[in-house]
Amino acid sequence: MSSRQRLVKTAAAAECPVSNREASKLVLETWRRAQAVCFDVDSTLCEDESIDELAAFLGVGDAVAALTANAMGGTVKFQDALAMRLELMQPSRQKVIAFLAAHPPRLSPGIPELVQLLQQRGTAVYLVSGGFRVIINPIADMLGIPLTNVYANTILHQDDDQGSYAGFDAEEFTSRSGGKAEAIRVIKAQHGYSPLIMVGDGATDLEARQPGGAEMFIGYGGVVERPNIAAAADCLL
16 A cells, blocks of 8 residues: 555544554544544655755755754753754855746645545644745645644744844744744644644654643654654554
């Protein structure tokens, strides 16, 4: 069965596909009753890591990719890796606009169908990402996800002709380690969703399953397989 078929089956039949172990009755029941599903974006909703792609466009791809791998593997605090990557990249507003024009989003196979089927069954869909709003908001529009359901990072720019890089908004939940769990606790407090599921590929996604956070974490390995994440996931996609 292809990745697309498995994703569509997940939403249509309310089954949780697994790779190396069987989903328990509790996991299946949690998926069926989910009132909200929160997706990571890079290497989950999309086939690439947008930060790495932007870095390559800016000529610092290899150095930034190494920092991304450390952040996703859980060996470096996310806020530290984010600051170091952006400092290397120096993404001006003008350069980000040029990048977006040259690199349209590459959605993972089956994602549009999965999002549509979740929404049709009345499940709220959120994007909770350590990526950047300027890249993620157009993806949300493509999928019919309200921008109020997007939790991501904001690049700050100076008020000059180039829109020179001026840092990032450290108040965004996803700018720091543990931030995805914070975002999910806020989402649950605002809307009362229960259960809520997090789907993602990295350590920051796994962190979302903290007390008061997501009731279930589905590890996504369709783009990158991370053994430590897979071992800790409730089930694998």
